[in-house]
Amino acid sequence: MKLMKTYKQYWAGHNMLMISMHVILVSLLFTGILIGDKPIMCKYNGVWHALFLNDKPADGSQFLLDLSSKAQYDYHQLKYDFVIWPMITMDPKRMESNSAWLAPLSKNQAGGFFILGSYDLGRDVFAGCIYGLHKSIKLSLLTIFISGILGIFIGSVFVYQSSRMNRISLWSFLLICLSVLLVLYMIILFIEWKGIPFQSFVMLCLILSIALFAGFLLINKNPMIDCRLDFISLRYIEIMKSIPLILILLILLQIFKNPGVIGLACLISVVYTPVIAKYTRAFTSSTCNECYIDSLIAIGQSNWKIYIKHILPKVLSDLIPILAFGIANIILLEATLSFLGLGMPLEEVSLGTMMYSARSFPAAWWVVVFPGLLVFWLVATLNAFGELWSGRKRIRDYEA
Amino acid sequence: MMRFIITRLLGGFFLLLFILLLCLWMVRLIPGSYDELMKSEENFSQQNENENANPIPLFYFSIIPEKKTGDDLFSVMPIWQWNGLNNEYHQKLKSYATLRFGKSLIDGVEVKDKFIHAFPWSLILQIPAIILVIVFSLWIALKRIQYPDSSALRFIDNGLIWLHSIPGFWLATMLLIFFANPDMLQWLPSGLPAVSSENPFTLWFYYPQYLVLPLLCLVLPALAYLVRIIKNGLENSLQQLFWTRALSSGMSVQQALWKEAMPLAMIPMIAWFAGIFPALISGSLIIEQIFSIPGLGRLMYLSISMRDWPVVQFLFLFGSALTIIGFIVSDALLHYVDPRLNQVK
16 A cells, blocks of 8 residues: 555656556557457367467467368457457558558448558558557567666676776686687677577587686685776777767668567667666766765675675666666667668568658658657657656755 | 877777777678679579689688588687788778778779768758757757746747657658648758759758758757756756855856856766767768768668678778767867866876
């Protein structure tokens, strides 16, 4: 109950923002249930099928057989014992060849309406918008997850090492250098060969883990040297910052042509990791100089305990607005790339590809206006959320 | 100060050498070449010509082994191989040092000429855009601070916050659809095909209507961002003690704003300033693509998709050099605006 009250208090005075954030959450979680052309669950010939879990019925079942022979994959023509349809029965990928580029509120062949019109090959704009919204949010969350993990690792571990535990033994320093070189070599191999053979991967992992284990054993052995590994993250950020972001992305997208959602997320996270690493570096180095870290060391806490229990949570809470702005930026970036015809493949339905298809038919304003408005709404909401969070934080810091 | 700039320039030079290597390596990884693209278009049958069977090595040494098909455990062990001076990196460096940038694969035109032809087109859009952004944002932010109760200014301010979230390409497409479309309103011409052979610098005098929409698309999103950071900076400096001191010493508000509050508020603006140099290539890529303006961004986009490597390599290096110069300039400006940085060693 108390949690509920705090939650309500958090959104006080920001009703529009609260509604928008909840709509984003709903569309992320429940799009498969809200919209689609196949039943969520059905009982056919006495057998239950959970279609929200799979793309199509299980192989060899009577349902699939009848679907392909009697109904030509149209789920509506079969007779079910029991069926739950999605709330809106429409498919973003269904094409009606006669009704391409129809204006909003014109009739479609199934007897309903194209609420927001149709675009190339007679696909529905409204269904595409809802589906594309889901896809943009999914892609950007995936990207921010990958680049967040990498960026926080690169940005915080090396800075903490060089500010608090810079006396390490020579042997473990050599092992760290070896591991870093190995990781670099593995990345280069992976890109050069477009994936490396499995057994070789196992061998490299073995070498890395032996190096790590030996490093832990040798951590307090003489001779000790003063070694600050901060320069690794510094150089990394400097190199990545000095190349224009969109140029790297353009070239990467030519190397890995037409990646799927996961591939695109990995590619965008290549260029977004340094951004997060930069902020993490700044936050970590300011946190490391706080007095309470000194007092923790004086008590005798171990270094890694301090890092995990005291530094990482502080850095993460500082990073939340940055991550929210990051999600907004990634949504923009993906839409831009797809609009140039580079991001998502054209058969896929996303907000950017819908607008890209409108370039061949400029009179169809509805194909540009509505997906663009959705992107605008998404980005504005996420920016406002980041703004709200950082404002609240500023007030909290001021009061404390 | 001089020493600072020289060390930064040297560091930037070595960084550029590394970026050249990175660029050559990445370009090598892209499948397909210009010849192959042409062949597939003309349906040539002889695709097994082994022209690139033995390409010259990338760098002075190579450590990556040949790819074997077997799942040998040791097939990924690095093999050291010395390549000598006959490598791509050395040749590129030699030709760049003598200012020879190679010829385009598509039409055999020198890369230098292509660059000289495209560069003014980017300049005539970017320079007015930057001037307009700085002037307008300073004006709006200062007025907003001086008259916090004005409803018109508050309206502009709120509108700018919304404008910050608008996708640039969407704004451009919407403007094209609603104001340069024979089906809707044709107030302005849509593209540049009729005047692209003109001298770009005289375009502002004779055909300004062609540049209004692209300029609007460049100015509006940047304006929104800059007004916000300047306004936040000014509000921050109005809470400092030196502001009270400045007012009590008898300065007028206008004078105090410019002399005392502005330098502190300028610091985030200078960080933004570092980004406008690379914007010559990357910032206007989408705008140039939509309005078909033959500038640097469009040249980059077209030559990547046509596999025209000499142009891509040169523009990649040029963009990186501009970014590095931007950082050096903004750091030098920071030292000028914020003298505290000079005292801390």
